[in-house]
Amino acid sequence: MSQLSKVDYKKFILPVVVGLIIWFASPIKPASVSMAGWHILAIFVATILGCITQPLPIAGVSLIGITLTILFGIVPLDDAMLAFGNGTVWMIAMAYILSRGFIKTGFGKRIGLTFVKLFGKRTLGLAYALMGVDLVLSPATPSNTARSGGIVLPIIDSIADSFGSHANDGTGRKIGSFLVYTAFHGNVIDSAIFLTAMAPNLVSVALATAFHVHITWFSWLAASIVPGILSFLIVPFIIYKMYPPEIKDTPNAKQWAEDELAKMGKMSLAEKLMAGIFVIALVLWILSSFIGMEATLVAFIAVSLLLLTGVITINDVLNEKGAWNVVVWFSILIFMANELTKLGFIPWLSHTIATSLHGLSWGLVLAILCVFYFYIHYLFASGTAHVSAMYGALLGVAIAAGAPATMSALMLGYTASLFSSTTHYASGSASAMFGSGFIDQKDWWKMNFILGIVYLIIWIGFGSLWMKIIGLW
Structure with a gap:
């Protein structure tokens, strides 16, 4: 007799609760965001949280997310299926x-x-x-x-x-x-x-095209x-x-x-x-x-x-399970992130954050965004989920602040590569290397925090100077 596969239903609680709160908070949504845009935001946030808590493997969480998007009429079935042609x-x-x-x-x-x-x-x-x-x-x-x-x-x-x-x-x-x-x-x-x-590098590049980069x-x-x-x-x-x-x-x-x-x-x-x-x-x-x-x-x-x-x-x-796993969940997350842009949420968020940073030079704004993007990864267990959730919004803010579009897209893209150095669950590579048992968690976190500062200095500091030399700003 076959056994039921294990599903940790408790880990659904946070994604579902947060998703429902956002869904029913539509009366306070910004005027420039459509109702469909607000509802897909709720499903997208719930999906990202599900990718973090992982009651199911990330591909399973993503499939549930796109199913709900179609079921509630936010996106037609045929349009949603185009996600798998990315x-x-x-x-x-x-x-x-x-x-x-x-x-x-x-x-x-x-x-x-x-x-x-x-x-x-x-x-x-x-x-x-x-x-x-x-x-x-x-x-x-x-x-x-x-x-x-x-x-x-x-x-x-x-x-x-x-x-x-x-x-x-x-x-x-x-x-x-x-x-x-x-x-x-x-x-x-x-x-x-x-x-x-x-x-995640390739996901960043795909999302950057929405900004004509x-x-x-x-x-x-x-x-x-x-x-x-x-x-x-x-x-x-x-x-x-x-x-x-x-x-x-x-x-x-x-x-x-x-x-x-x-x-x-x-x-x-x-x-x-x-x-x-x-x-x-x-x-x-x-x-x-x-x-x-x-x-x-x-x-x-x-x-x-x-x-x-x-x-x-x-x-x-x-x-090659890794390849087909990619096709399922990367496709869905990129599709949902792109829909957030099409339906007005990302443009609104970019404008709002840009307004709050108004008066600061674009260089300072871009540096702040990169540092924020790097350290917020402590809350994520997947680089791709993190990129899908935040890259588009942060790139929009940088461009709205006057930062050169290509430079901003690249700088945020490099940050997304480097933030996999933060925790022992930050990426598959981190999990594999930490899982070898040679390094204890305290040393991993302490040394990675120090090296994170080194990376930010090199890539934001020297990296921006190099981009100046090659004409990106």
Whole structure:
């Protein structure tokens, strides 16, 4: 006899109560917001809260949200179904499948072992090497969880084990804790550098189009490269001083990597094909804005090539739950956020906040918005849910205050990448790395708070100066 799936009904209480309060508060709604706009606000807020409390997995909560939107006549069924035709969402899904090829072929592991072999003589160099693995994979792997949990973390576990450093026996601080924590922040930084390195980046870009701001893969990189390099160089050194490993030299790591590479043998044909298709995808993404090719089409081409060459099978595609999970809940959240704009709520909110900040320079307004956006993530367990809930409104405020539209869209986009560094539940990568058991929660929160300040200084301070140099304001 089959068992009923577990549903934590208590976690529905907060979303339902808040949703109902907003729904029945329509008599006090702003005049410029339509009744449909107000009602979808109620459902959207309830859905976002449900994504945070998670009585069901986030895709299930989102499905309930769009069902209510149709049931109450806020949006016609056919219009709502168009949500699942969002090109950005399908790009993310295809790139999830692309990342599956890295893991299945072992090519991702080979890259990691090669970095350890080349740079693993000292612990700090080893940390940079692990960050380099993530950096190389990130342009074509929008699942930061897949990179950190599927490729980098298993390598760290093996290295730590070879040095007698384990999570739960008091030996973590020998080397494992430092490597896990540094690799996590490498994942955060890499996710900000490349548009296609993290799913919320693509959601930000999709939402920015509502303000007639069009960000390409190359324009995202052009503005992120300098603060990204600064973060990549500075943050590991800060961690090394703040959270030093007991083992400073790691000559055994180089030998271990050589032994593991020897076990793997020469690159297989599947790995070579994976490497070639990865390069093709990366080049096409870089050139997409120049040759008029949609970035989503590039992702489809890459997956099609993987199928045609036999690197992955159609069963691999169908079994990639992360990809189809993306199609469901990302589509719905982006659709609902866009409806808030169409039905008048986001324009009203942007105008209201802009009015409250009236008299301040646009630079100060943008800085305030980025800092607020960063720290409010302590209340969120999903970067995409956070971006869907707030990015559009904050971008509207920045533009209304006179801030350059493209600069504002990029600065808020980078902030959305970086706020995954806040808590142990801030992103899938955070959950994976924290879940390794090498770092306790107190240290995680304390050190991340310090590094959060570092990120804000680098990306808002030096980042804005770099954007001035390249002509974004």
